[in-house]
Amino acid sequence: MASDFNIQYVAKLARLTLSAAEEEQFGAQLAGILGYIEKLKELDVTGIEPTAHAVPLVNVFRDDAVQASLSNEVALSNAPAKANGLFVVPKIVE
Amino acid sequence: MLHQLTTWQLADKLARREVSARQVTQACLDQIGRVDGRLHAFLSCDAGDALAQADAADKRLAAGANDRPLLGVPIAIKDVIAVRGQPLRCGSKILGQFISPYSATVVEKLQAAGAVVFGRLNMDEFAMGSSTENSAFGPTRNPWDTARIPGGSSGGSAAAVAGDECFAALGSDTGGSIRQPAALCGCVGLKPTYGRVSRYGLVAFASSLDQIGPFAKDVRDAALVLGAISGADLRDSTSVPQPVPDYAAALNGDIKGLKLGLAKEYMIGGMDPEVSAAVQTAVKQFENLGAEIVEISLPHTEFAVAAYYIIATAEASANLARFDGIRYGARVEGADPTELYCKTRGAGFGAEVKRRIILGTYVLSSGYYDAFYLRAQKVRTLIRRDFLEAFEKVDAIVTPTSPTAAFKVGEKSGDPLQMYLSDIFTISCNLAGICGMSLPCGFTQNPKLPIGLQLLGKPFGEETILRLGHAYEQSTSWHKEKPPLGV
Numbered sequence: 001m002a003s004d005f006n007i008q009y010v011a012k013l014a015r016l017t018l019s020a021a022e023e024e025q026f027g028a029q030l031a032g033i034l035g036y037i038e039k040l041k042e043l044d045v046t047g048i049e050p051t052a053h054a055v056p057l058v059n060v061f062r063d064d065a066v067q068a069s070l071s072n073e074v075a076l077s078n079a080p081a082k083a084n085g086l087f088v089v090p091k092i093v094e
Numbered sequence: 095m096l097h098q099l100t101t102w103q104l105a106d107k108l109a110r111r112e113v114s115a116r117q118v119t120q121a122c123l124d125q126i127g128r129v130d131g132r133l134h135a136f137l138s139c140d141a142g143d144a145l146a147q148a149d150a151a152d153k154r155l156a157a158g159a160n161d162r163p164l165l166g167v168p169i170a171i172k173d174v175i176a177v178r179g180q181p182l183r184c185g186s187k188i189l190g191q192f193i194s195p196y197s198a199t200v201v202e203k204l205q206a207a208g209a210v211v212f213g214r215l216n217m218d219e220f221a222m223g224s225s226t227e228n229s230a231f232g233p234t235r236n237p238w239d240t241a242r243i244p245g246g247s248s249g250g251s252a253a254a255v256a257g258d259e260c261f262a263a264l265g266s267d268t269g270g271s272i273r274q275p276a277a278l279c280g281c282v283g284l285k286p287t288y289g290r291v292s293r294y295g296l297v298a299f300a301s302s303l304d305q306i307g308p309f310a311k312d313v314r315d316a317a318l319v320l321g322a323i324s325g326a327d328l329r330d331s332t333s334v335p336q337p338v339p340d341y342a343a344a345l346n347g348d349i350k351g352l353k354l355g356l357a358k359e360y361m362i363g364g365m366d367p368e369v370s371a372a373v374q375t376a377v378k379q380f381e382n383l384g385a386e387i388v389e390i391s392l393p394h395t396e397f398a399v400a401a402y403y404i405i406a407t408a409e410a411s412a413n414l415a416r417f418d419g420i421r422y423g424a425r426v427e428g429a430d431p432t433e434l435y436c437k438t439r440g441a442g443f444g445a446e447v448k449r450r451i452i453l454g455t456y457v458l459s460s461g462y463y464d465a466f467y468l469r470a471q472k473v474r475t476l477i478r479r480d481f482l483e484a485f486e487k488v489d490a491i492v493t494p495t496s497p498t499a500a501f502k503v504g505e506k507s508g509d510p511l512q513m514y515l516s517d518i519f520t521i522s523c524n525l526a527g528i529c530g531m532s533l534p535c536g537f538t539q540n541p542k543l544p545i546g547l548q549l550l551g552k553p554f555g556e557e558t559i560l561r562l563g564h565a566y567e568q569s570t571s572w573h574k575e576k577p578p579l580g581v
Contacts, residue, residue, distance in 0.1 A: 007452065014411060014455040015418070015432065016448060017440030026449050032511050033453060037400040040469050043476070050471030051478055053302035053332065054527020054553070055289040060331040074195045078422035087420055090430050 005034060096121040097258045098576065101167050101315040102342075104261055108155060108166045115151035115166030118261075119144050119210050122168045126213075126259045129579045134234050135244075135254040137173055137214045138181055144168065144212035151208055164322055165208030170260035172251050173214045174221055175306065176295040177201050184297050185217040185229040185247075188417050188442025190424035198295020199330065200264060200306050200323040207322040215263060216250030219444045220414065221271055221299045223247050224516055227507050228446045235503070236279060237577035238543050242500040245275030248309070252279035255309045256544075256577055262319045263309040268299050269402055270495075270520025272307045273532035277495035277546020280534050280575065282316045282563070283309050287553050288527035289334035291320075292327030300409035301332075303402075303524040312573045313533060313564040317341035320556060336554050344557035345564040350384030352562060355488035359395035360519060366498040372536030372545040373494045376566065380492065383565050388488050392480040397473050398522040403514055404457050404470035405525070411454030417442065449510060474525050481526040485552045490559050493519045495532040495546035519548060529556050533563045534572035544572075 007027045011018045018026065072085050081088035096118050099107070107113045123141050130136050151166035159165075171177055174184050176194035178201075183189040197205075204211050218228035226234040226249025234249040236242040237257040244253040248265030252275035255263050265272045267285035276283025284307045291306045298304060308319035321342065326335040356377065381387055419425035419438030426441050428434035443451070457466035484491060497516060506513050523530040528550055535547035547566075551559035567573050 005456065010452050010456045010459065013459060014451050015415075015435040015439060016443070016451060017436040018448065019440075022445070022448065026445075026452060029449060029510055030453055030456075033403065033514070034456075036511055037404055037466070037470075039400045040397055040404075040466075040473055043394075043397060043473060045469060045472040045476075048472040048475050050468055051474040052471060053288065054478060054525075055332050055334060057289070057332065057334060062328055070195055077195055078190075078192050080190070080419060080423065080425035089420055090428060090434055092431055 005030065097125045100311045101164070101261045101318055104167055105164065109160040111155060115148035115155065115210060116145060118166065119148035119168050122260055125257070129257050130259060132235060132240050132579070133237060133253045133257050134232060135216055135250040135257065135259060136170070137183065137216050137231055137250070139213040140180060144210055147210040147212070151210060154208070162208030163318060164204065166210060167208070167261050168210040168212055169204055169319070170213035170215050170251070170254050170263045171201065171211060172248050172263070172265045173217050174266055174297045175200060175264055177211060181214055182297070184221070185219040185231065186442065186444065186447070187230045188423050188439070192422055196295065199292035199327045201295065203323050213260065215248070215254055218247035218249070219447050220297070220410070221247040221266055221268055222410070222446050222450055224270070224274060224513050225506070226250065227503060228444055230444055233503055236500045237579055238280065239500065239541050242502050242543070243278070245278035245496070245500065247271040249275045251309045252276050252281055252283065255279070255281045255311060257579060261311070262315055264306055264323070265309055266296055266304055266306050267524065268303045268406060269524050270517050272309065273520050273530055273546070273548060274496050274517065276309055276532040278500040278544065280544030280577070281309055281311060282313055282531065282533045282573070283307065284316045284320060284531040284556070285523060285529060286320060286324065286556060287529040289332055290336070290529070290554065290556070291323050292325070292330040292333045294327055294329035298413040300406040301413060302409060303406060313560055313567050314342060314345055316531065317345060317560050339557055341557060341560055344561045346561065347565050347568065349380070349562050349565045352385045352490070352558070353388050353488040354380055354385045354562070355388050355390035355484055355491040357390050357392045357395070357491060357493065359392050360493045362497065362518065364497055365494070366538070368538045369494050369498060369545050373547060376535040376547050377492060379566060379569060380562070383569060385562070390484045390488060390491065392484060392522070394473065394476045394480050395522060398477055398525060399514055399518060401470040401473040401477065402521045402525060403453070404466050405474065407450045407454030408458050408467050409454070411451045411458065414447070414451055446510070477522055478526040481522070481528055490555070490562055491550040493548045493550065495519060495548040499538045499543035499545055523550055528553055529559060531559050531563055533567055536572060537575070
């Protein structure tokens with residue numbers, strides 16, 4: 001499994017620029033880690049339900065009522081770029 | 095020495111007005127001035143804000159109000175939990191100069207209990223690590239030997255409490271990040287049951303595993319802080335509406351007849367013999383105190399680390415997608431949004447975070463989801479089942495917290511897999527969603543480094559592990575030893 005691990009492809013999926021040195025270093029380290037997690041294949045999990053989390057709750061609802069929330073000014077207070085009460089981003093549509 | 099008191103001793107002195115909140119807050123700030131240049135537990139500390147909170151507490155005390163259990167007690171916060179108006183960086187460069195616009199529920203609860211909430215404590219970036227060496231702002235040092243790591247990821251919280259820089263602290267625990275540093279620094283650290291404490295305002299790492307919990311100087315202090323932060327919260331739909339007991343009332347010293355499990359799968363190779371010996375001696379002490387030792391089996395233990403590193407990295411890769419340079423934090427400009435995301439994340443995240451995002455993205459990617467992520471979730475079911483079956487026979491399980499005492503800075507940082515394997519005793523607790531606590535059970539000889547004992551409890555069984563831990567602690571003197579930091 002580890003042999004077809006393509007770090008450049010995965011980094012692209014993760015929207016993460018890696019340097020050539022990082023690609024080389026992580027590639028080798030992750031091959032070791034992937035080799036280790038192959039261990040799970042030793043187990044027969046036929047008929048076992050997956051556990052997504054360990055909390056005994058389903059469908060936690062609250063009343064559909066308006067509640068206080070952050071003001072526009074506060075929500076934008078950590079923005080790297082803002083104008084007219086909005087986040088500024090690079091052009092998306094030509 | 096004021097700063098060396100425990101929280102319950104301090105609360106008593108404050109209530110009797112023998113000391114003021116300002117004096118004790120100043121004593122913490124002075125201790126930070128004396129030792130934090132060597133420890134680097136704090137990333138920042140707003141002294142003016144802390145003293146203003148202390149003065150407000152003193153006003154309440156002067157008015158005769160002592161209805162708040164932590165009134166005037168200085169408590170410091172891991173840099174992954176939001177405190178309104180204070181920096182929040184998660185030990186990372188990617189958050190830039192972020193200032194929290196709101197407070198976490200646990201912070202509001204501490205403040206409602208009267209605590210002076212102050213300081214930002216160092217951590218492995220985004221809580222990913224076991225040594226605090228992954229902080230973008232440099233490692234924290236172990237108060238017992240500053241050439242060594244304090245454990246992680248909540249290394250700053252553990253070092254600050256062990257170094258008497260605060261009376262208690264909050265940390266977060268996804269695979270041992272409270273218990274392991276508590277063990278390595280010689281204090282008490284408790285990971286509550288999944289759902290016991292609200293995570294609103296905690297920056298998410300792996301949402302199905304993360305819990306916030308206390309670091310404290312002794313078990314009674316841990317019980318006090320746990321009681322203050324526990325309870326259901328409408329803002330966290332995973333918090334469970336289970337009543338919050340009076341945890342301190344559970345500390346009655348009576349553990350006669352309680353059944354304590356020893357898992358044969360935890361007798362692993364690679365254990366430091368001094369750690370093994372200390373844990374065995376502690377088990378005998380529990381027996382002397384009237385507990386019954388029962389051998390149990392947790393047959394899927396050897397698969398826990400592999401399952402954990404699939405589930406935790408998968409969830410992290412999704413949770414950390416929000417750090418994209420658009421709404422907050424640092425930004426590296428790009429010609430289009432995708433280039434902006436890639437460059438921002440490439441420049442902002444450190445090596446361990448990148449490694450885990452890559453691994454998590456891979457195990458969730460098309461064609462591998464069933465083989466890795468879904469399989470790991472099924473193994474998680476088996477691990478949880480192991481614990482629930484064991485808890486039909488025993489009231490709690492006793493283990494070492496970490497296979498070794500603190501290692502040297504730089505000793506393991508080049509080998510991530512070795513670092514991951516050292517989490518063997520703490521990881522299963524998060525996968526199973528149960529509670530766990532580490533407390534001091536001895537020291538290695540040369541050098542003298544703390545050894546931690548772990549008690550694992552049933553879901554919402556915090557009272558039982560606190561009672562056991564307290565009875566043990568009060569029959570020993572490990573928790574009274576202080577690290578050699580000078581005066």
